[in-house]
Amino acid sequence: MLEDVQADRPVVASTVAFAGKVWDVRSDRVDLGDQRIVQRDYLHHTGAVAIIALNEDGEIYLVRQYRHPVRRECWEPPAGLTDVRGESPVDAAARELHEEADLVAARWDVLVDFYATPGGSSEGIRVFLARDLSPVPEHERHVREDEERDMEGRWVALDQVLEAIDAGSVGSPTLVAGALALERARRSGWSTLRPAGSPWRKPPSLLD
Incomplete structure (x- = not known):
């Protein structure tokens, strides 16, 4: 089986170059062996979860949210940071689904795990599949703020999402990762899904 290899190169010096509100920028001096010491600057991240919420009509729930670094309002699944100490990834996903989509799910599975940008960030992301959905009662809904306050939510057919991915x-x-993993899972008769509590090879985060 194809598998990434754990490789902890010795860090001979490490400093926080910038301490941010959500994540830090670290500057590490790393010993690669054979007298090769290199400096690597990267985002030290908390990690995140995302949720592909699938209804009985084969549609997934997406939100359009402003993302400042790319100057775009991006269509994406509900998502959020794993920044609550002691909270399991699936509980974090349930919290974000409640807050961003006003939904709760009775069934959870793991679709895919990936590193957002492993050359420059320690962010690991787990994407869950949420099914058997029901709405959050009006009086229990989360009050959205900042970029979330104006974001639009929409049910979109998976085939339409795949066409948009193909078109760029x-x-x-x-x-992209969640929709492609969902299509593979659907074609496999859901055999590629993993239990919601499956081990996660998440990189060390700000909470560790």
């Missing part, structure tokens, strides 16, 4: 008209990594 959407670029959110959680949407």
Whole structure:
């Protein structure tokens, strides 16, 4: 089986070059062996989860949210940081689905795990599949703020999402990875899904 290899190169020095609100920028001096010491600057991240919420009509719930670094309002699945100490990934996903989509799910599975940008960030992302959905009662809904306040939500057919990916008209990594994994899972009769509590090879995060 094809598998990434754990490789902890010695870090001979490490400093926080920038301490941000959500993540830090670290500057590490790394010993690669054979007297090769290199400096690597990267985002030290909390990690994140995303949720592909699938209804009985084969549609997935997407939100359009402003993403400042790319200057786009991106269509993407509900998602959020794993920044609550002691909270399991699936509980974080349930929280984000409640907050961003006003939905709860009775069935959870793992679709795909990936590293957002492993050359420059420690962010690991787990994408869940949420099914057997029901709406959150009006009086229990989350009050959205900042970029989330104006975001639009929409049910979109999976085939339409795949067409948009093929056309290059959407670029959110959680949407691309999640939708492609969902299509493979659907074609396999859901045999590629993993239990919601499956081990996650998540990189060390700010909470560790």
